[in-house]
Amino acid sequence: MPSVPRLVVSAPASGHGKTSVAIGLLAALRELGLSTAGAKIGPDHTDAAYLGAAAGRPGRNLDPMLVGTGRIGPLLAHGAAGADVAVLGGAMGLYDSLGTRADSASTATVATALRAPVVMVVDAAAMGQSIGALVHGFRAYDDLIWLAGVILNRVSSARHEQVLREALDDIGVPVLGALHRGELPAGIPRAAGVVPVAHHSIDTVRLIRRLGEAVDAAVDLDRVLALARSAPPLPVPAWSAADALAAEAEAAGAPPVTPPVRRPVIAVAGTPELVYGYTETVELITAAGGAVVPFDPLRDELLPEATAALVLPGGLPEAYLPELSANRALTAAVADLARAGRPVLAEGSGLLWLVRECDGRPMGEVFDAAAMTSDRMVVGYREATSRAATPVAPLGGRMIGYKQHQVVVSPRAGHTPAWTWGNGVPEGFVWRRVHASQLTLHWAGAPDIARRLVLAAADGRLAGADSRGPAGDGRVPGPDHRGGDGRVPGPDLRGGDGPVPEEPPMPPMGPMPPKPPMARPTPLAEEDTDPLLVHSADDLG
Known part of the structure; x- marks a missing residue:
């Protein structure tokens, strides 16, 4: 112990x-x-x-x-x-x-x-x-x-x-x-x-x-x-990324994690000392066979050489959105990577980096959406259901994430949303192999994200709806991704035990449409109905 x-x-x-x-x-x-x-x-x-x-x-x-x-x-x-x-x-x-x-x-x-x-x-x-x-x-x-x-x-x-x-x-x-x-x-x-x-x-x-x-x-x-x-010894073994990945595979009845022969370069926003997210993210990607290379969106002008996938964690504050907008060279490189079909996982300000504009400043234009700073903070946990098969989750997979943002995106979701929760309102964007949302996940609660990401980066394809079972079988994973003792409560949004309907095809990526007149973003009324939103973020410390 x-x-x-x-x-x-x-x-x-x-x-x-x-x-x-x-x-x-x-x-x-x-x-x-x-x-x-x-x-x-x-x-x-x-x-x-x-x-x-x-x-x-x-x-x-x-x-x-x-x-x-x-x-x-x-x-x-x-x-x-x-x-x-x-x-x-x-x-x-x-x-x-x-x-x-x-x-x-x-x-x-x-x-x-x-x-x-x-x-x-x-x-x-x-x-x-x-x-x-x-x-x-x-x-x-x-x-x-x-x-x-x-x-x-x-x-x-x-x-x-x-x-x-x-x-x-x-x-x-x-x-x-x-x-x-x-x-x-x-x-x-x-x-x-x-x-x-x-x-x-x-x-x-x-x-x-x-x-x-x-x-x-x-x-x-x-x-x-x-x-x-005077605290007694902890009655549990220490966590390790490799053990977490192995346990996840065993629980799903999948073969053990086998790192790819050539480790794909996974670019993660941050610095060599501190990524803009949870430390376990880097440890899990490394254990899954990825070569993590940090890059700093506030200082670097190029992505790391041979970047095969990109992770923009949710720890970069919205206060730095002007700096993200001003870094035009790196913003263009990120957008090019997304349009080339490489896996991009973006949370929090990462999503805002990919919209058309934020508070009137140009952003990455990967998604035809605008963002504006509101006069209130959205804070709270969300029980979210995945609305597409991505490295983050299989279609119908359920996870718990956290939101803390003052910037509101309009529209709130794309043609294929990333998540639904609460009263069923969709949130986030999935396009090609980009998964972007203002919901932040802790990968230690869902280690298989790292395996899925490395697999997608290494072989150039996205695993099936649930890559831990037969490709495309569409089953919602049984274990509680938070490491609890049962399933995450909530209705099965697939409408029963039948086959999962096919996702609609992704819209073709052509020239960006003309900018609509800038208007106030989508109201936050849907957030008010979420029972897990109980505090403002005056001081979370």
Whole structure:
């Protein structure tokens, strides 16, 4: 059983400073000479990138909604292999979740699954003795939670700190440290997303160093480390990409994964240190036999030599759409690759790169659609059903993904949509071998995507409707792609157990039609009806 000293940093709600404290803990512990690992609970790419930068190794995302609760422990054991301590940053409040269903994943759910102690960061600026009632309530709410201590933030004075400590001492909860007002630097630049980390900006290096110094001066690191070491060994083996691919093939009754003789070049958006997506994507493609070559859409003007397929993960923030538009040489190369029939998987801003225009700026013109920034954010999970056979999924395959975007595409879907969900409204675009959507997937929850992609890139064809069974048999895969204990609930949208109807032929790719007058994009009413959309994205950290 892997022995991973670990703790979870959480808070009563967003805005208490937990992400800054988690980054500071990693930086401070690393400065002591310890090997550290950082992970983010939930889908947030930005926090995971900063936690990884502070730890000195790739940050991971532990999201039961996207990968299944059963994969959380193995993914942590894999990402923290050899580390002296792992620090996990929570999402929102300890018991909050972006989903409203009973099995939705909160920070508390993950902490319980990992049997990890929880350190609660509390903004005490406007609080006195009431902090005792607050923390006691969080501790008593769930008997399975191991609330091991509190770190106070924004304390006003020495007298204020004494009052807070006495209140927590009365309920038997230790105070591990106290940060006074102004001692903790401002939070991470969220609009810039993962880019400052990927580009090693001097501001990022300074911020992480300052957070580490602040935490080192105010927090008892010996007690924190002792708590992390008190966590029991994880009762699961570490995750590996090769094992995940083999298990997926075995569950489907398919032959073992055999890498192609010549490894096709799979270009993935990002930098050599950090791709604009989840780290497991690269690991799975490599294990499936692909040669991953990163390219930076913000700096490079050419795709990697001999690119056979392209992956545009969902971690590039929409704030960089003007830069994508301005990189005309690379935009043209991406569009040419798509029109040549090579596999292209695009998520989030990747889709926006392929539309005709965004906020009036020219984009890739692969799809005759326009995009415009709206005045509201769409955030939430989606149970999605595939509407075409692509490397992402067979026709009728079901997966859970995540959406976070402010830019709206009109029309919302193409002649062949990528997905349907909720009330059946289609979303995304499939054309030739391009699969583009604003829905982001975590490939650790659906490892077969990597095998399908490498196969399509290597032999120049798209596998059948379900490439793990007889080509074209059209069966919806049985296992829950999130790694759970059963099938993803929901109606069979194929209309029964009969054969899957043929997909309509792709429209011929000729000259792009004239641009229609720019109008306000499709309203977001269909998003309002989705039961999994419950929060705005004020602060997901």
